[in-house]
Amino acid sequence: MKTCLVVDDSRVIRKVARRILEDLGLEVAEAADGMEAMAWCRTEMPDAILLDWNMPLMDGLEFLRQLRQAPDGDQPVVVFCTVENDIEHIALALETGADEYIMKPFDGDILQVKLAEAGVYP
Amino acid sequence: MRPEDAEVIRLVVHSRSGVTIDPHKTYSIESHLAPIARREGFAGIEELVQDLRARRDDKLMWAVTEALTQGETGFYRDRAPFDRFRDEMLPALAARRGRPARIWSAACSTGQEVYSLCMAIDEMAGELPIPQIELLGSDLAERRLEKAQSGLYTQFEVQRGLPIRQLVRHFEKVDDLWRISARIREMVRWRRVNLLADLRPLGQFDVIFCRYVVGYLDPALRGRVLDQMARALADDGWLVLGEDESPVGVTDTLQPVPGWPGAFAKNPAHRAAA
Numbered sequence: 566m567k568t569c570l571v572v573d574d575s576r577v578i579r580k581v582a583r584r585i586l587e588d589l590g591l592e593v594a595e596a597a598d599g600m601e602a603m604a605w606c607r608t609e610m611p612d613a614i615l616l617d618w619n620m621p622l623m624d625g626l627e628f629l630r631q632l633r634q635a636p637d638g639d640q641p642v643v644v645f646c647t648v649e650n651d652i653e654h655i656a657l658a659l660e661t662g663a664d665e666y667i668m669k670p671f672d673g674d675i676l677q678v679k680l681a682e683a684g685v686y687p
Numbered sequence: 688m689r690p691e692d693a694e695v696i697r698l699v700v701h702s703r704s705g706v707t708i709d710p711h712k713t714y715s716i717e718s719h720l721a722p723i724a725r726r727e728g729f730a731g732i733e734e735l736v737q738d739l740r741a742r743r744d745d746k747l748m749w750a751v752t753e754a755l756t757q758g759e760t761g762f763y764r765d766r767a768p769f770d771r772f773r774d775e776m777l778p779a780l781a782a783r784r785g786r787p788a789r790i791w792s793a794a795c796s797t798g799q800e801v802y803s804l805c806m807a808i809d810e811m812a813g814e815l816p817i818p819q820i821e822l823l824g825s826d827l828a829e830r831r832l833e834k835a836q837s838g839l840y841t842q843f844e845v846q847r848g849l850p851i852r853q854l855v856r857h858f859e860k861v862d863d864l865w866r867i868s869a870r871i872r873e874m875v876r877w878r879r880v881n882l883l884a885d886l887r888p889l890g891q892f893d894v895i896f897c898r899y900v901v902g903y904l905d906p907a908l909r910g911r912v913l914d915q916m917a918r919a920l921a922d923d924g925w926l927v928l929g930e931d932e933s934p935v936g937v938t939d940t941l942q943p944v945p946g947w948p949g950a951f952a953k954n955p956a957h958r959a960a961a
Contacts, residue, residue: 650842655855666851668842675846682850 567685568592568609572602572625573617573646582615582646585673589686599623603631610637613685615676616663618647618654626661633662642683646671688713692736696720696751699739703752704827705883705908719754726750753828758899760796762848763803768898768927768949773807775947776894776925778815783923787819789890791919793882793897795824798835798875799844800896802867805874806853823889825880836877838867883908886915893921899929910938917941917953926951 569591571582576597583593594611596602598620605611614632618625625645632638642664647654650668658666665683667675680686693710700708708716720732727747729735739747763769780788792801801824808820826832845854845865858865880889882900895916901909916926917940926941927950928934934941940957944950 650860652855652860655851659852659855668846671846675843678848679846679851 566590566592567612568594569613569615569685570594570596570602570605570611570641571615572596572599572620572628573615574598574620575617578617578646582676585676586615588673589677589680591686599625599628599631602628603635606632606635606638606641610640612640613642613644613680613683615644615646615667618645618649618658626658629658629661629663642680642685644679644683644685646676688717688732692733695736695739696755699748700752700755701905703748704756704881705904705912706752706756707903707905708755716755719757720751723750723754753830756827756903757831758796758903760799762799762845762853764800764848764898765930766848768896769803769807771947771950772804772894772896772927773811777808777811777817780820780893781815781817783893784818787821788894789821789823789892789921790894791823791825791889791892791896793825793880793895793916794900795826795831795835795896796828797831797840797844798824798838799840799848800824800898801835801875802838802871803848804896805871806857808874809857809871820874822875823878823892824875825878827879827881829879832877832879836872838872839864840867841865882912882915886919889919891921891924892919893924895920895924895926897926897928899932901928902932913938914940917957920953922953924953 569586571579571593573579574597579595586593594605596605600623616625629643644665644667645658645663646667646669648669655666665679667679677686693713693716696716697708697710700706717732720735724732724735790804792804795801801822805822808817811817824835841864845858857868857871897916901912904912913934920926925944930949934951940954941951942954944952
């Protein structure tokens with residue numbers, strides 16, 4: 566079973582995402598900010614990461630930078646999931662190593678399609 | 688909604704588009720009609736139907752037909768037919784030199800299908816000697832064509848099937864909406880076409896995408912529409928239908944293309960007749 570790490574400082578968003586991802590047959594882990602997510606990844610790289618942008622301690626972009634430099638950090642598929650919805654943010658995320666990008670609000674269909682686009686979900 | 692009112696609506700839609708709607712699905716009919724009733728200044732759906740009965744106003748009947756034939760659509764719907772278009776059909780078209788390729792998105796709704804074809808062509812333009820390509824987007828509904836032509840989509844619409852890199856490459860943000868580039872928009876010509884009408888004036892096409900249309904038509908009309916599609920195909924052209932849609936058992940003017948699910952070619956026996 567593939568694992569997906571959900572990184573978001575909102576407990577509600579994590580809960581919503583968890584329900585959708587589990588329905589898609591993924592195993593879900595949660596982190597509330599980039600630091601926590603990084604600690605998780607150092608222990609075990611997930612197959613996919615759903616990543617918020619604005620979070621306390623370490624934001625999504627900084628996490629992504631550190632992840633891509635870490636050993637095996639090129640492995641996980643990273644899908645940003647954020648309210649930032651301008652071209653500049655999207656382009657910066659892609660340059661930094663994101664595979665796909667979701668603009669909030671999202672629903673189950675969008676999440677499924679984007680994960681499929683990124684090759685996580687058939 | 689009263690059953691006799693639902694029946695009036697069913698008849699109006701059927702006579703204009705050939706599309707069958709289930710008169711028992713009153714909830715669905717009501718939800719599509721409510722905006723029309725509001726827009727046209729009726730107190731409610733009952734008043735709208737009353738007016739339809741009394742005046743038989745053509746414009747209003749078309750407004751009702753347009754509202755009830757709105758299907759689901761999205762960029763790269765089902766993905767595989769668009770990959771096949773890009774990886775198999777376009778190279779084949781590029782090899783047929785000497786004439787411009789003509790491509791038709793029939794019942795293109797709000798344009799996502801034909802723009803997906805445009806983006807596929809654009810993607811291959813650097814690698815293939817792409818011939819001159821004419822793209823036609825057609826729909827029954829003027830309103831849907833207007834939206835298609837504007838190239839404007841909501842954030843929700845651009846996240847249904849469109850890879851993020853293509854969004855960045857081909858779209859710009861206009862307030863809360865996303866607009867596909869002028870370069871892509873200018874690739875397409877638009878025309879209001881009723882598939883029940885005589886299609887011969889449109890000429891012949893190398894590729895026709897007509898997805899999730901035939902399945903909604905009155906079964907008695909499917910053969911006629913498919914035969915017209917066959918006639919509108921070049922001898923070496925392809926018709927692409929939706930999943931689970933097929934001319935097999937309906938008409939023998941078309942036959943499946945081996946190895947390409949959903950794609951159909953003209954039956955050679957009927958070529959001379961075209």
